[in-house]
Amino acid sequence: MTARIGVVTFPGSLDDRDTQRAIRVAGAEPVALWHKDKSLKQVDAVVLCGGFSYGDYLRAGAIARFSPVMDTVIEQAKAGLPVLGICNGFQILTEAHLLPGGMLGNDHLHFICRDQKLRVENADTAWTTDYTAGQEIHIPLKNMDGRYVADRYTLDELEAEGRVAFRYLDFNPNGSLNDIAGITNEAGNVVGLMPHPEHAVESLIGTGRTDGLPFFTSILKKLVNA
Amino acid sequence: MARVVVDVMLKPEILDPQGQAVQRALPRLGFEGISDVRQGKRFELEVDGPVDEAALARIHDLAESFLANTVIEDFTVRVESEEAVAEAVK
Amino acid sequence: MARVVVDVMLKPEILDPQGQAVQRALPRLGFEGISDVRQGKRFELEVDGPVDEAALARIHDLAESFLANTVIEDFTVRVESEEAVAEAVK
């Protein structure tokens, strides 16, 4: 059997089909979810993909957070459903308070698209077990609002609990505090990050690296072995 | 030191996609009775020295030539006074 | 119909690169004597019906839960009154 992984399409989602492809490449079954439906079609995990939901008007992710589908995602994530937020998905997760802190415009005020070096800091989350802690990987990054901020207390807590899942290496592309590229919730089922693992699953495409594939194989193994 | 506020809004005839997106989201959040939303920018300038006519005129120039593009935006300049602050509902 | 204005600014302890970029450009434009610039958002809401305490309270909720992300932003709500308008230097 394989796992069914839902990918939510909001108006303005851009990487929904890419994410579905990445799930397929990893050997799982992608399931399209629609923002107006409360139902998650009984999927085993959910990915909130990249894009500009609602144009990212107001704040990135702020309007999407109030869609019907998010009511269910929030409820089930709290009950342990694995949820991965990539870029806009990460922004939605912070707006929904499933992850602490907030996302602001890049400190250099420009959109930035680059092949970004990261360190995997936490290889125990639902989405990172196929990495090893400390592993250095390259994943494409592309965003306007990638600056992770949180108050001192929250930052200290994240660091102390090992909940910084990914950190930027060599170059901080957006002014994120503590070079944070991605974080996890306490339970490790909800993970958000700015870089785009779904764009790094095929050797011919994009930067030609496949460093993003373990996200999808990690969750697949977890779900199949569960 | 005084604070001068420059508000920059899109001209009324110009499409404001951001304001529209906010407005369209309101019913979903259970808000009724707001017939229009416009979103603009607010600049808070901390001015050294007295904010006299001359200073305001200079800030007006700044707003016109730099903070706003008057092809598509209108702006207002005002000194943030005690009264205005008092009126704010925090 | 009345207009309610919600101003949203980044919390003071959070870096505001937009405001900084404006401030850094000032000397180039020949402006001196502005020691700090912060840039935020201004929302103009057109409210149907009277803007009484209850209405303002609702808009306050709206600002708190939606227009601002209070993890990173502060906001103020105010009725745009005759006084405020009069004070504006156009």
Place this chain on the structure above:
Amino acid sequence: MSRTPLDTVEHAAATPDVELPWAELGLKKDEYERIVEILGRRPTGAELAMYSVMWSEHCSYKSSKVHLRQFGEKAPESDALLVGIGENAGVVDVGQGYAVTFKVESHNHPSYVEPYQGAATGVGGIVRDIIAMGARPVAVVDPLRFGAADHPDTKRVLPGVVAGIGGYGNCLGLPNIGGEVVFDACYQGNPLVNAGAIGVMRHEDIHLAKASGAGNKVILYGARTGGDGIGGASILASETFDDAKPSKRPAVQVGDPFQEKLLIECTLEAFREKLVVGIQDLGAAGLSCATSELASNGSGGMRVTLDDVPLRDSTLSPEEILMSESQERMCAVVEPGKVDRFLEICDKWDVIATVIGEVTDGDRLEIYWHGGKIVDVDPRTVAHDGPVYERPYARPEWQDALQADDANKLPRPRSSEELKDQVLKLVGSPNQASKQWITQQYDHFVQGNTVLAMPEDSGMIRIDEASGLGVAIATDGNGRYAKLDPYTGAQLALAEAYRNVATTGAKPLAVSDCLNFGSPEDPAVMWQFAEAVRGLADACQQLGTPVTGGNVSLYNQTGETAIHPTPVVAVLGVIDDVARRTPAAFQEEGQLLYLLGDTREEFGGSAWSQVVHDHLGGLPPQVDLERERLLGEILIAASRDGMIDSAHDLSDGGLIQAVVESALLGEKGARLVVPDGLDAFTFLFSESAGRAIVAVPRSEEVRFNDMCGARGLPAARIGVVDGDTVEVQGEFALTLRELREVHERTIPALLA
């Protein structure tokens, strides 16, 4: 509502003496008289609005039409061409049942006035052309020209334009895979913001802009209509923009990329369910254009009730509604039985959609407002029978002197040290420096099919996951060459774009262009235009790549001073399997570097003459299209048969520029030897066309040489991929670190 009587058709017939503001709307007296003659009465205000925008330079091509005809007349036989010039965009067969549509357009004037929004709405407009053909947009490109890199206004215009193109394209989810950034003082008050888009569809999904089938409904969907950009079409194209008169500033529109993204998705869903008979995007001239073009291309007439158009501003007059250029709107013709489903799909995507009229039996376009008929015209007279001018043209008297001022006679470096300094100066000059600061503001990865993007010679997109079928696109244009000789300059633009596509391993198939020139009322400019079109049409014929569509932008001048004539050419190519694409980066140490083609002493218009001597004169490089074709065939064959691991075309900056780029990209140096018969200076800086460098694995050397020998393509072994310096034996060596510093520092230092 209004106190003055509505200017209906009846009213117009009854009041022949009413004066209308035809001059203010940009019409000439004889044009107005022709309208009166066509109608047999004075036009109503609404009719006049329609004619004035549709007969503007921008929409009617009245100055350029007589020349553009050559693209059709000289079009080479091509099995690939499915839809040619005349539709929203041309369509090319790329095999396996796929068709590709692509086109380039300009948004020059608005981008000068409001760089962010001007450029953003330029992307929005070209993407709607692609959707209107039935295709899913898969990529954008952005050929750009700005004033001097160190001019203060460039610091206003460029960052805004780049942010606007990125802001819109990124938000739409379209990878940006190519373009150009050129600085030259001639573009100071007239930056060129051209934008191109590519779309992919199955053959059976091709849609055309026509309204057929009496009773079919006309549905307007997308954004509400507002008061923005009114008259933009006529004013933008028929007046020289003049900073001193704000009243003439064209109104600028604000784009809403989110709305456009919804338009794409809901349009494609409607296409998938075969709900659409005809479709047209609303761009310049808004509803005037969409209704008259749909009606005139179809079999019947059309009746429209303007009161049904959803408005953002309820005070708009019918004339304004007809002229409004509000963005993110489309018009579809749908059979009555399918209207409900169409509206349902729009509703699913939160897109406002309204039936505003229907196709009729007759052959008239009739538009109603508040119950009165305010337009009753033969739509062909609006859309197709605009004025055609045979503008006078003459070779400018300064042309001879310019060509006589031979760049080959400029002082050349006298020592190895000087040669090295000039190399550094070249690779760090704004035009040759890395454009990464700009291109990293564009999403290259979205859609997950990008095989190659900047700074590769062409952008490449996979269109079929199973077979690896892909398309490539490159845009080029060198205004300096075209200024020296517009005929040759246009051919060089094509040659370069063609070469760029072939260098990555794709077979060039078809061409789109954006022709940016000064005022057609200046005979010298008109001559440049005529020569460029003739050159391009001849070259397309010879290379077998038909022009499928394009755009003309005139009046790019300030006062009497026109920009360099700047024909921008886009070439589209196809590759059977993207796995065989050839990148520009050096891949492996020890691979042999070959220079393909002939190197002559050709410095006219060169980057060297600009950077070192601030000089423009002489003749541009010669064009040999047969050689270009042969070079292309060799590059494609070598990629297909695995004989080369990297390739880079030679263009502005010459060989050294190309070697430095490939070295920095691959983080591997090169040792070069000046081949027999050439001096080091010419070897490094000449801009002879028809050349490329390739890196050949040693195991393939014999096979590769045999192929070039058999086909008669000069191929000289010039060195080897090696180390961490670029070394020219006997002359100098520069470390990659030093080169990178010089190459990558320039643009951020000027603009960040």
